Amino acid sequence: MKIQSRVALTGLALILLGFAVGLQTKAAIGVSLVNSTFISISTIIGLKFGTVANIVNSFFILLQILILKKDLNISLIFQAILMVTFGFITNFFIYDVFTFDITSYPMRVVLFTISYLIIPFALVCLKELNIASMPIEGFCKLLEDKNMMSFSNARLAVDIVSLIATVSIVLVFNIPSPIREGTIISLFLLNYMIRFYIKMLQPTFEKLGLAH
Template identity: 35%
Template sequence: MKTKKYILSFLYYMLAAFGISLTIKAAVGVSSYNSMNVAISELTKIEVGTITTLVNLLFLIACFFIEKNKKIPEYLFMIVSLVCFGSVINLFLYHFLFNFYIESYYLSIIVFIIGTIIAGYGTGRSLYYGILKFPIEKCCILLARKYNKSFSYYRYSVDILSILISLFISIVFELPIYIREGTILSFILLTFVINKTKNNESIIVKKLWDRKGEV
């Protein structure tokens, strides 16, 4: 049973990274959170995956101070996970998808929506199994439990703050604006998909594993 959870968590974690890479590659704007990361990446010339890892580490530090019954080994494992997650984004974005061009605007929208759903689904499933955790979502869950507000409330707050930071960087340093139609689509879809998938085990996955038996 434990092996099953580790395998599924890892696969969903990689799936989320792939989905994020697709949304960035679509070039129709990016999600609220990623718009901040892309803007910082453009400003500093550091790869997006690396920036994503660094920002996630800040949220992980926040989690460390908020959580009462913290487990040090779990936090160390999450640090390793974050490095791997950022590396996967870089691998897809700067290598596997580097020569992948989308010439049609409508196809770009479709690719973005698919990427957002994939990223949200992967994130939600990883949260469900609780092995490889996402610091932002973990932080929002901790805050929701502590202050009796919904997970969505805090997750959307992170989105809004990310948009403001992204716009500030783009305007002040005269960089491209990454808040576009894709951002609106992601704002609507991402947290919705995460909420729908983080609480209930995927029926399809459950059937597949039931057929194979317990690992």
């Protein structure tokens, strides 16, 4: 029964994550650093956001394969399934659901704030349920499991690399920058929010027998 509950909650967390990413993109006052890289690449090559996310996430699955070597496990297959599903869900919300126009800046702030509260929550839920994580978070968790770096610090390192990548793409290809005030907020607070949700959710998941 526990495994069914974990699978169901994983699906719910994934939908929440796709919804929140779509909401943040629609708010258009800046996205997380990782998503800013996805948007930049999407602008250059013309593929949808979720499709680009799948391509980049595949790279993080490859990194895990290189680290694990002979210790490969089925979690990587689950990550791939989760990755593809997330791409479809995100594209659905961005291109089919959030098609309305927003002219009010305060409303953009409200939408961004809602998304910003949901995204780290969903990511930590996926981490604790451990049915499957998104490849980036799976990579960060692997570094933590190998005692290379804490999960939150590894996630921060990914954000820093994403910032450098986005700025480089914007300068080289002369495209509009997706980095705005919301991105700066994300840079300073996402790591804190992830640690906050880990402290809040980890004991609850363990108590309910849902952590693995």
